[in-house]
Amino acid sequence: MGKEKTYDTAVKQERAVLVGVIRPGEKPEETKEYLDELTFLVDTAGGVVDNIFTQKMLKPDRGTFVGTGKLEEIRAYVKSEEIDMVVFDDELSPSQLRNIERELEVKVLDRSNLILDIFAGRAQTSQAKTQVELAQLQYLLPRLTRLWTHLERQKGGIGMRGPGETQIESDRRMILEKISLLKGRLKLIDKQNETQRKNRTELIRVALVGYTNVGKSTIMNMISKSEVFAENKLFATLDTTVRKVVIDNLPFLLSDTVGFIRKLPHHLVECFKSTLDEVREADILIHVVDVSHTSFEDQIRVVNETLKDLGARDKETIVVFNKIDAYVNPEADEMNEDEKVTLTLEDFKRSWMAQHNTPSLFISALHKENLEEFKQLLYDKVVALHTVRYPYDKLLY
Numbered sequence: 001m002g003k004e005k006t007y008d009t010a011v012k013q014e015r016a017v018l019v020g021v022i023r024p025g026e027k028p029e030e031t032k033e034y035l036d037e038l039t040f041l042v043d044t045a046g047g048v049v050d051n052i053f054t055q056k057m058l059k060p061d062r063g064t065f066v067g068t069g070k071l072e073e074i075r076a077y078v079k080s081e082e083i084d085m086v087v088f089d090d091e092l093s094p095s096q097l098r099n100i101e102r103e104l105e106v107k108v109l110d111r112s113n114l115i116l117d118i119f120a121g122r123a124q125t126s127q128a129k130t131q132v133e134l135a136q137l138q139y140l141l142p143r144l145t146r147l148w149t150h151l152e153r154q155k156g157g158i159g160m161r162g163p164g165e166t167q168i169e170s171d172r173r174m175i176l177e178k179i180s181l182l183k184g185r186l187k188l189i190d191k192q193n194e195t196q197r198k199n200r201t202e203l204i205r206v207a208l209v210g211y212t213n214v215g216k217s218t219i220m221n222m223i224s225k226s227e228v229f230a231e232n233k234l235f236a237t238l239d240t241t242v243r244k245v246v247i248d249n250l251p252f253l254l255s256d257t258v259g260f261i262r263k264l265p266h267h268l269v270e271c272f273k274s275t276l277d278e279v280r281e282a283d284i285l286i287h288v289v290d291v292s293h294t295s296f297e298d299q300i301r302v303v304n305e306t307l308k309d310l311g312a313r314d315k316e317t318i319v320v321f322n323k324i325d326a327y328v329n330p331e332a333d334e335m336n337e338d339e340k341v342t343l344t345l346e347d348f349k350r351s352w353m354a355q356h357n358t359p360s361l362f363i364s365a366l367h368k369e370n371l372e373e374f375k376q377l378l379y380d381k382v383v384a385l386h387t388v389r390y391p392y393d394k395l396l397y
């Protein structure tokens with residue numbers, strides 16, 4: 001863990017307020033879930049959430065996202081509580097951002113910007129760094145007239161990490177040049193990676209995919225005895241790691257990939273396409289789900305949609321429900337502890353199995369529960385595929 005980049009906690013944490021719009025028909029749990037996730041993102045970026053403002057609206061206001069009355073309320077709060085930044089739960093258009101900044105006179109971030117900032121702090125390889133930088137520049141290009149960047153540039157902090165701000169502001173043309181330079185660099189890296197991948201086509205390739213923070217890296221470490229960075233923060237993994245794994249003399253490749261999230265900035269998905277090549281070119285996907293998360297079913301949906309965008313939805317998939325040790329049924333307060341967990345998880349299991357044909361498993365990577373079962377299933381799948389693909393391969397038997 002020592003060599004990983006983490007944020008300096010010695011500096012004063014920036015205090016944030018969050019702003020979300022509640023759409024018609026949105027349930028209170030949903031609103032809470034969205035804002036909890038945004039809180040987690042702010043926390044991951046090194047900030048601390050001081051307060052949350054929400055407004056019920058048919059759709060966000062085109063000029064100022066929330067209504068002017070609400071904005072006035074936020075402004076007063078920001079002034080009196082000396083808040084450092086205001087974070088909106090959706091991507092703001094360039095004009096919304098401009099209007100809001102003018103009104104609030106404080107640093108304004110949106111969800112996309114925040115995610116990009118976290119990515120910038122996490123990127124390790126030149127590929128990841130180039131991809132993030134490209135996404136950040138594409139995000140900034142139409143938003144060059146921001147006010148707070150002038151004031152805050154020297155101070156650094158959340159939203160300010162990444163590509164050089166001076167360049168970004170001084171010349172739009174320079175950004176465009178930089179963008180094309182980065183694109184060229186990415187193309188080169190892609191080519192190198194492609195060659196690398198071609199050199200290992202003999203082995204079956206398995207990729208761990210899933211929502212962020214579900215335990216993909218923990219599973220990777222457990223199965224491959226590797227030391228991939230895992231922690232209770234969003235986007236701990238940015239770079240794909242590939243390891244050769246051997247189960248019962250059967251070698252295959254296992255890769256750990258970047259986690260998915262709701263409303264992933266469009267530019268970021270585009271820029272990360274090549275990181276996700278590993279997913280696109282995998283033979284088998286292990287879709288990891290955090291079954292202890294209150295909205296894990298929504299997360300499954302988000303992951304499936306992202307996989308569809310990548311053209312990887314039709315791959316052979318194993319669904320692994322992880323963190324069964326942490327599963328609690330919120331409605332079963334009255335039952336005793338043991339009953340509560342087994343009963344409700346069993347219920348879910350039954351209804352899931354009845355509705356889906358996908359092979360599914362329930363494990364705890366942390367407590368090493370049902371691990372053998374998991375390895376066995378994985379082994380069976382890899383063998384089956386291997387036998388089809390290399391029918392004469394004696395190595396196996």
Ligand SMILES: Nc1nc2c(ncn2[C@@H]2O[C@H](COP(=O)(O)OP(=O)(O)OP(=O)(O)O)[C@@H](O)[C@H]2O)c(=O)[nH]1
Nearest residue numbers: 213214215216217218230231235236237259365366
């Ligand atoms: N209770 C419990 N926690 C777990 C389990 N598996 C993983 N975790 C924890 O969940 C957190 C996230 O784990 P990671 O392995 O980093 O998750 P990830 O899916 O790789 O996350 P990203 O790389 O951020 O997308 C860590 O704090 C793990 O210790 C489990 O079976 N039970």
Ligand SMILES: [Mg+2]
Nearest residue numbers: 216217236237
């Ligand atoms: Mg990870």
